[in-house]
Amino acid sequence: MAACSYKGTMLDVSQAIAAPAHDTVGPISRHDYRPPAWLVPDTRLVFALDAAATRVTATLSVTRNGEHGEPLRLHGAGQEPLAVRVDGVAVNDWRIEGEQLVVPLTGATHSVETEVVIAPERNTQLMGLYASGGNLCTQCEAEGFRRITYFPDRPDVLSRYRVRLEADKVRYPVLLANGDPVDAGDMPGESGGRHWAEWDDPFPKPSYLFALVAGDLAVNRGTFTTASGRTVALGIWVRATDIEKTHHALHALKLSMAWDERVYGREYDLDVFNVVAVDDFNFGAMENKGLNIFNSRYILADPDTATDYDYDGIAAVVAHEYFHNWSGNRITCRDWFQLSLKEGFTVYRDQGFSADQGSAAVKRIEDVRGLRAAQFPEDAGPLAHPVRPESYLEISNFYTATIYNKGAELIRMIATILGPQGFRAGTDLYFDRFDGTAATCEDFVACMEDASGRDLAQFRLWYSQAGTPRVAASLAHEAGEGRATLRLAQHVPGTPGQPDKQPMVLPLKIKLFGGETGRALGEEQLVLLDQAASTIVFDGITERPVLSINRGFSAPVIIESDRSAAELGFLSAHDDDPFARYEAMQQLMLDTLVAAVIEGDGDHAAVVTAVANTLADRALDPAFVAEAVLLPSESFVGDQLALVDPDAIHRAREALRRDLGMRLADQWRDAYEQAPTGPYVYSPAAKGHRRLRSVALSYIAASGAADAATIAFRQFEAADNMTDRQGALNTLANGYADEREAALDIxxxxxxxxxxVIDKWFQTQALSSRDDTGRLVAELARHPDFTLANPNRARSLIGAYGANQRAFNAADGSGYRFLADQLIALDKLNPQTAAKLLPPLGRWRRFDEKRSALMRAELQRIVATPGLSRDLFEQASKSLA
Structure with a gap:
């Protein structure tokens, strides 16, 4: 970003915030890391808060780090500097260089004070201090703190913060910041006009974890008693009208705190823990020390407005942000290339928490489905990058499924290799060794090695190599010799900048079953495939064996096996690992659909039989049944093909859905009608029944049954909860019955x-399988309730439409033009959100020549747009490379 102000020069803050940057800052490389020249042990901040003009006074105690003559360099963006003082004396020899305030200093320690003014109400980027719903709040990760005041805004500069907030008492009666409250009162000489509050955080933290909130908020209070007997005051802060929707989040917070003590031995360390919900937020939530700020989507819930999926999501995100207190706050990242150190580890932790709250098998299925939907395509496309990236132009672009979801799978593989005791010993050592520091991914792996005695040198390739490994598996049986031979071969496809890959360490859980008896032929084995190819021999195998491989999805790989449709159907009925049973069904469905796309027709018999057997097995959890009988998404089918044909995939999938619906009509109606009804209860069993009921309804509709729309509309009108109401609406939205429009209007x-909830209304229509979805989405973009200013609303329509493979990839390119138009407009308001919605255009290489050319043209139009942000420019230009 160009220089935004010079001494005494007034600045239009809104222009500074929107200034283009992609042509002024080059790529940042991991290998260029250098320790900070100056450290900041203590930071004192005073905020005179006002939506139009907030004055920030920052006093930094700075210490020279080592022997050097470097001046103090402080990052800043979008503020007007008013004054600079060194050791209490105003100085004039400071200067602005790009996005840095440079202050020459001669001694080893100094007190440096700056005064700036910022405009929160003009901050549409939602980074730094901004206004949302009449309140003021912050988002500082990754580089938002520099939009608040001048500071060495990098994660390895850890400082203790003391914060004073001053504001209008009527407009902002609640004043919150990190740490524990110190004192509060009215401003001298103010008769109820302005007041103040002071907060102190005794734990050194990087600037990205700073937070404040000022507003008119109500609180749902609670307490938690730690393992050592300390009482922690808890608070969920929201609008007064939303207070009754916070009970689930508060309960999830208490469960999270207890779970982290029990499973990882981590106790909370402050006297208070506050959570604030805001409507305008780029992320799901933020783990600021002691003051988590959440997107309202992940806090507010009641049965009438939130689905079971929303309830689950709230519990998971509340847990995730709380777990960051240790895996992210007490130990933070040395630099942003180590982002997965905190995010991958914490996702793994929140996945474990969620698995313990309900069905572990269903949770694993959901996690893998998400990985395959978002991360596998990322690994196979132009934006592929390692879990520990090598360079970036804009760090916000690396908040990706690779960093989070694949990063969690790396931790899971380490835990699998080390075993429960070895992994717990490793995490204990990690927390003890690096508490209060900024660490690296290498530091984490080294702790796992030191605690367990295992050599993980080759495993480190998972952090440096992009791409999803493919494993070819072939099982041969020599009946006369009583021997089975499993041959495994791995290959990691080339990715941008990494054409050649070394073999990875792949922990594969394997088991054999008798093809005639269905019994297990031995115990489950953990095979560590660390060569390009390997052979495993099983003795004493007299019965024809069937291979169950990558059980529990023990490694994030693609398995390419020679298992027949009959063997996959057999495993879907007999495998004793729930995920492997689900996986066999999914592979059977996937093979059937791919064959239908390629050959123009398909034999559905094996799938129909497998689904029928699953529906008939009353011993199975309804939640598992609901997941197992769902067909792979159209996008996932496309991922299996060298060239994606959206229309052929849609025809093949709809034909299989229709066949399943018609041939199993009685079973679907039985599953639908037997689901218990009654007042809403949020429990694993009730969730499973509701899920299966909605899936059964979708198959009844797919069969073409004349009464399908009537059944769906009856459910829609009678529902006492959003899960059943949304399930019915989803079914109706995909059809053409009159009940569709009536339900949408109601x-x-x-x-x-x-x-x-209106976000759900937009999203449901954007994901519709109707032929005219593209036209309907274009109309919805002109709806009075649609706005690009709110990230949730933009994602609900634009993001959902981009995920609708058939509708988005209309042959005339209208979907591509629509997305490009929306992104160019959104980039002027919120570059970070715009960049995250671009990836569907980056898949142009996977489509036919006509679609490919149309997609490239829109990417080129985006890149050529004057004033484009660094965020969107990086994503679009990489997608074209």
Whole structure:
């Protein structure tokens, strides 16, 4: 970003925030890392808060780090500097260089004070201090703190913060910041006009973890008693009208705190823990020390407005942000290339928490489905990058499924290799060794080695090599010799900048079953495939064996096996690992659909039999059954093909859905009608029944049954909860019955004014399988309730449409033009959100020549747009490379 101000020169802050940067800052490389020249042991901040003009006074105690003559360099963006003082004396020899305030200093320690003014109400990027719903709040990860005041805004500069907030008492009666409250009162000489509050955080933290909130908020209070007997005051802060929707989040917080003590031995360390929900937020939530700020979507829930999926998501995100207190806050990242150190580890932790709250098998299925939907395509496309990237132009672009979801799979593989005791010993050592420091991914792996005695040298390739490994598996049986031979071969496809890959360490859980008896032929084995190819021999195998491989999805790989449809159907009925049973069904469905796309027709018999057997097995958890009988998504089918044909994939999948619906009509109606009804209960069993009921309804509709729309509309009207109501609406939205428009109108009118629920209304229509979805989405973009200013609303329509493979990839390119138009407009308001919605255009290499050319043209148009942000420029230009 160009220089935004010079001494005494007034600045239009809104222009500075929107200034283009992609042509002024080059790529940042991991190998260029150098320790900070100056450290900041203590930071004192004073905020005179105002939506139009907030004055920030920052006093930094700075210490020269080593022997050097470097001046103090402080990052800044979008603020007007008013004064600089060194050791209490105003100085004039400071200067602005790009995005840095440079202050020459001669001694080893100094007190440096700056005064700036910022405009929160003009901050549409939602980074730094900004206004949302009449309140003021912050988002500083990754580089938002520099939009608040001048500071060495990098994660390896850890400082203790003391913060004073001053604000209008009527407009901002609640003043919150990191740490523990110190004192509060009215401003001298103010008769109820302005007040102040002071907060102190005794734990050194990087600037990206700073937070403040000022506003008119109500609180749901609670307490938690730690293992050592300390009482922690808990608070969930929201609008007064939303207070009744916070009980689930508060309960999830208490469960998270207890779980982290029990499973990882981690106790909370402050006297208070506050959570604030805001409507305008780029992320799901933020783990600021002691003051988590959440997107309202992940806090507010009641049965009428939130689905079971929303309830689960809230519990998972609350847990995730709380777990960051240790895996992210007490130990933070040395630099942003180590982002997965905190995010991958914490996702793994929150996945474990969620698995313990309900069905572990269903949770694993959901996690893998998400990995395959988002991360596998990322690994196979132009934006592929390692879990520990090598360079970036804009760090916000690396908040990706690779960093989070694949990063979690790396931790899971380490835990699998080391075993429960070895992994716990490794995490204990990690927390003890690096508490209060900024660490690296290498530091984490080294702790695992030191605690367990295992050599993980080759495993480190997972951090440096991009791409999803493919494993070819072939099982041969020599009946006369009583021997089975499993041949494994791995290959990691080339990715941008990494054409050639070394063999990875792949922990594969394997088991054999008798093809005639269905019994297990021995115990499960953990095979560490660390060569390009390997052979495993099983003795004493007299019965024809069937291979169950990568059980529990023990490694994030693609298995290419020679298992027949009959063997996959057999495993879907007999495998004793729930995930492997689900996986066999999915592979059977996937093979059937791919064959249908390639050959123009397909034999559905094996799939119909497998689904029928699963529906008939009353011993199975309904939640598992619901997941197992769902067909792979159209996008996932496309991922299996060298060239994606959206229309052929849609035809093949709809044909299989219709066949399943018609041939198993009685079973679907039985599953639908037997689901218990009654008042809403949020429990694993109740969730499973609701899920299976909605899946059964979708198959009844797919069969073409004349009464399908009537059944769905009846459920829609009678539902006492959002899960059943949304399930019915989803089914109706995919069809053409008159009940569709009636349900959409009723839904909209019932929830008008509730932003989170109206997001569902937009999303449901954007994901519709109707032929005219593209036209409907274009109309919805002109709806009075649609706005690009709110990230949730933009994602609900634009993001959902981009995920609708058939609709988005209309042959005339209208979907591509629509997305490009929206992204160019959104980039002027919120570059970070715009960049995250671009990836569907980056898949142009996977489509036919006509579609490919149309996609490239839109990417080129985006890149050529004057004033494009660094965020969107990086994503679009990489997608074209």
């Amino acid at each position: 839904f909209y009118n019932r929830y008008a004014g509730n932003g989170l």
